[in-house]
Amino acid sequence: MSMGAYKVERWTRQAVFFSAAVGLLLVVLAVGPLIFSAGITDRLTTLFIYIILAAMWNALAGYGGLVSVGQQAFIGLGAYAMLRLSNAGVPLYLALVLGVLLIGIVALPVGELMLRLRGGEFAIGMWVLAELLHFLINLDPLIQGETGTSLVALDAFSPSAARADTYWMGFFVMVALLGTLFMLLRGRVGASIQAIRDDEIAAASIGVKVHAGKRIMFVLAALGCAAAGALWLATTISFQPQAFFGIQWTAYMLFMALVGGLGTFEGPIIGAVLFFLMESFFGATGVSYLIGLGIVALGFSLFLPRGIWGTLETRFGLRLMPVGYHLTTQRPAAAPNGVADKKQVDYVA
Amino acid sequence: MNFVNQLLQGVLLGGFYALLACGLSFLFGVMRIINLAHGSLAVLAAFLLMEFCNDTNFSPFGGLLLVLPVMALVGWVLQFAVLDRSLKAGPLIPILSTFGVAIILDNSMFEHYGANSQSLGPFIGDLAYGSWNLTSSLYIGQLDALIFATAVVVLGALQFTLARTPLGRTIRATADDPSVVDLIGVNSRMVYAAVAAIAIMLTGLAGAFLGMRASFDPYAGGPMLIFAFETVVIGGLGSLWGTLLGGIVLGVSQNIGAAISPHGFLIAGHVVFLAVLIARTFSHRLTWRPRFSRKVATA
Numbered sequence: 001m002s003m004g005a006y007k008v009e010r011w012t013r014q015a016v017f018f019s020a021a022v023g024l025l026l027v028v029l030a031v032g033p034l035i036f037s038a039g040i041t042d043r044l045t046t047l048f049i050y051i052i053l054a055a056m057w058n059a060l061a062g063y064g065g066l067v068s069v070g071q072q073a074f075i076g077l078g079a080y081a082m083l084r085l086s087n088a089g090v091p092l093y094l095a096l097v098l099g100v101l102l103i104g105i106v107a108l109p110v111g112e113l114m115l116r117l118r119g120g121e122f123a124i125g126m127w128v129l130a131e132l133l134h135f136l137i138n139l140d141p142l143i144q145g146e147t148g149t150s151l152v153a154l155d156a157f158s159p160s161a162a163r164a165d166t167y168w169m170g171f172f173v174m175v176a177l178l179g180t181l182f183m184l185l186r187g188r189v190g191a192s193i194q195a196i197r198d199d200e201i202a203a204a205s206i207g208v209k210v211h212a213g214k215r216i217m218f219v220l221a222a223l224g225c226a227a228a229g230a231l232w233l234a235t236t237i238s239f240q241p242q243a244f245f246g247i248q249w250t251a252y253m254l255f256m257a258l259v260g261g262l263g264t265f266e267g268p269i270i271g272a273v274l275f276f277l278m279e280s281f282f283g284a285t286g287v288s289y290l291i292g293l294g295i296v297a298l299g300f301s302l303f304l305p306r307g308i309w310g311t312l313e314t315r316f317g318l319r320l321m322p323v324g325y326h327l328t329t330q331r332p333a334a335a336p337n338g339v340a341d342k343k344q345v346d347y348v349a
Numbered sequence: 350m351n352f353v354n355q356l357l358q359g360v361l362l363g364g365f366y367a368l369l370a371c372g373l374s375f376l377f378g379v380m381r382i383i384n385l386a387h388g389s390l391a392v393l394a395a396f397l398l399m400e401f402c403n404d405t406n407f408s409p410f411g412g413l414l415l416v417l418p419v420m421a422l423v424g425w426v427l428q429f430a431v432l433d434r435s436l437k438a439g440p441l442i443p444i445l446s447t448f449g450v451a452i453i454l455d456n457s458m459f460e461h462y463g464a465n466s467q468s469l470g471p472f473i474g475d476l477a478y479g480s481w482n483l484t485s486s487l488y489i490g491q492l493d494a495l496i497f498a499t500a501v502v503v504l505g506a507l508q509f510t511l512a513r514t515p516l517g518r519t520i521r522a523t524a525d526d527p528s529v530v531d532l533i534g535v536n537s538r539m540v541y542a543a544v545a546a547i548a549i550m551l552t553g554l555a556g557a558f559l560g561m562r563a564s565f566d567p568y569a570g571g572p573m574l575i576f577a578f579e580t581v582v583i584g585g586l587g588s589l590w591g592t593l594l595g596g597i598v599l600g601v602s603q604n605i606g607a608a609i610s611p612h613g614f615l616i617a618g619h620v621v622f623l624a625v626l627i628a629r630t631f632s633h634r635l636t637w638r639p640r641f642s643r644k645v646a647t648a
Contacts, residue, residue: 067444069385113627120383123444124578125626131575132619135612247571251452258445287460294452301445302434 029171033164041167045235047276048170049228052177053249054256054268054275056224059181062263063193064217065200066115069250070126071225073133076244077103078226079233080137086153087142093169095153096230100173100223107222111215127247134245148240151233166234173227178269180220185265189216197263251290255297261307270309352608354487359604361489363580363597364497365558369573370580370592371504372552377581379524379544382432385447388573389454390549394420394556395469395565396462402472409469413557417550424549428542436541451570458567469560477561496558500593503551508589520544579622 033041053075061067081099086092110129117125138145154162184190193213195203204210233239252275260271282289304311373387384390394416401412431450435443470477479491511517519540522530527537559565559573576599584595599618606617 061441065441067441069444069448113623116629117626119381119440120377120385120444121582123385124383124575125582128575128579128619128622132616132623135616135619139612250448254445254448262441287456290456291453291460294449294456298431298446298449298453301442301449302431302438305438305442 026175032171033167038160038163041163042235043276043280045163045167045170045231047272048167048174049231049235050252050256050272050276051269052170052174052224052228052231053253054260054272055178055181056221056228057253058257058260058262058264058268059217059224060221061257062261062268063185063197064214064221065197066214066218067119067123068126068221069123069247070128070130071221071253072245072247072249073126073130074103074107074222074225075229075232075249076130076133076137076241077106078229079239079244080143080229081226082230082233083149083151083239084142086151092151092153092157092234093165096169096227096234099230100226103226104219104223107219108215111218111222115211115214115218127250130245130247134241137245138241143239143241146240146242148238148243150238154234154237162234166231169234170231173231177220177224177227182265184216184220189213193217194263248290251293251297255293257307258297258300258305259307261309261311261313262305264307264309264313266313267307267309271307274308351486355604355608356601357487357489358493359601360597361493361497362600362604363593364493364500364600365555365562366576366580366596366599367584367593368496368500368503368551368558368596369555370577370584370596371500371507371589372548372550372555373574373577374581374584374589374592375507375551376545376548379520380432380436380541382436382443382447383578384432384548385444385574386427386450386454386570387552387577388575389451389458389570390420390423390552391556391559391573392565392567392570393423393454393458394553395560396458396467396567398557398560399467399469402469409472409557409561413554416557417553420553420556421546421550423553424546425542427549428545429538432545433538433541451574455568455570462567464566466564466566467560468564469557470562470564473561492558492562496562499554499558500596503554504589504593507551511589516543576618579618583622583625 028035029044032044036044053071057068057071060071078100081102082095085095085099090098114122114125114129137143143149157165185193192203192208192210193216195206195208196210196213200210229244232244236243256271256275257268258271259274260269261267278289278293282292300307306314369391372390373384376382376384376387397416397419398409398412401407401415402409405412427450431446432443435446473492476492476495480488481491481494482488509517511521519530519535520543523535523537523540523544527541530540531537556565559569580595580599581592582595583598584591584593598621602621603614603618606613606615606620609617
């Protein structure tokens, strides 16, 4: 082997092993309601929703470089669309899927407008949009202002059937969204999006279509948040606008994505699991819990902005999901004892 | 005549919004940070003032002598503890960290002061409801007039300081390029700290008036941030007199909205804000850029 020989790997041994483990986990989760108790099934559905939210907020902020404090606009719209369609006689779970797709279409022109804004302007602009949609939906006679209404169609299901169906729906939607994000990141779009994440101006200067990349992330995030909103409606049954259009969602999403690791595929999932556990243990403490969330989020943004996963990943060269490439250079000539001097370089950080 | 009165009240409300927005605008103009804790800091000042008035029987105006320096100190600490570090960590971090500060402040205030709506109105006596009647249906509230006048004075003083004084020159130079002013013997971090102190002090002043003219609660910071931000964007980010104009446009549209429908107040404000944004995307001449510095952006 000559000087400077190198090997580009996507499927590192680590990634093969880990992907197999993920596959196994997914198979177990796919039959969840058949083997888990009712309580655990319910909790897992909630976890799926958190994972969707974290991954979608990360798609927008971590990859698209767009921090939004108004993604609750799409959470609320997703729930509202499902409610309206179901009220119009569309079967429940079809209403969920159709509603989400509808919100995806709505997100296209909305993105065209909002993506003109930069940085903090985009962040608060989205919030204003969420507030406006909140008040407009309050005007709908079906919703009755802040009183809200319920997803009546769910009464037709027995509690156990509704629980299992919502679980499967959540699982299916989560896998579909994460899969879409995964395939996007591996492909041409992913390379351009990660270039935008690293340096927008530099990316634009070498011909990356910055606006197109951001638009894709915006629409994906809108779809994902709408799906999370609709699923949340299916688990809580009642639709109170304040609960769906509230700013607390942004606090949760920010926490999960930031603590897990912005701009990594695995990070937000870890962040969501962590958030889920914290909520299970401390959620009952109410306000103190929220203060704690704020302090942890502030601490991470100041001292560990790469989050848990981002930090571990760079320190140990971990790569669990085969999203990027690994570059391994081998220089046997420089190693007198015959052991190849292996040096790993991340091709796509 | 009632409609004219709505317009007049809208203009007066605009004075409050301009005062509320000038801290946000000033901080953005110099540091390029949109402080998401802005509204929460205004509410914090209102609570501090309430606590002070409850304990001492001082008037809120006397209390300002204590609360404003405290808020300036808060701004100073905020700069060194949060903003300074965030600024170096890339464009996303200031948004994340100031949002974290807002979450902490809002919920801490909730824990400490409870969920009840509070008002400083009872502490200012006649001023809270006194008014000058121009005609039978046209009136100017004394407190509203005071707030509007304060807004004009504050904006004028800020503009004068920036344009004519050595401190203003230093601030403008730092806004242009902090690393270059460091080379010529200015400590840009201290300039930033001074700017943060002034900005948060002005936010505290707005918070005091928020408490006097209406009620507030621990979670009022979010709406206040939105109003301040809408004011700044409508008026043009970084332009101080534009801020006054933006406040008036927002106040007038909210009052017209309220006259049309009971839900119209907030909806009309948000719609006008988004309409301004849309108009700007279609017309480059309307595109705003910070105007503190003489340097003209070439983008």
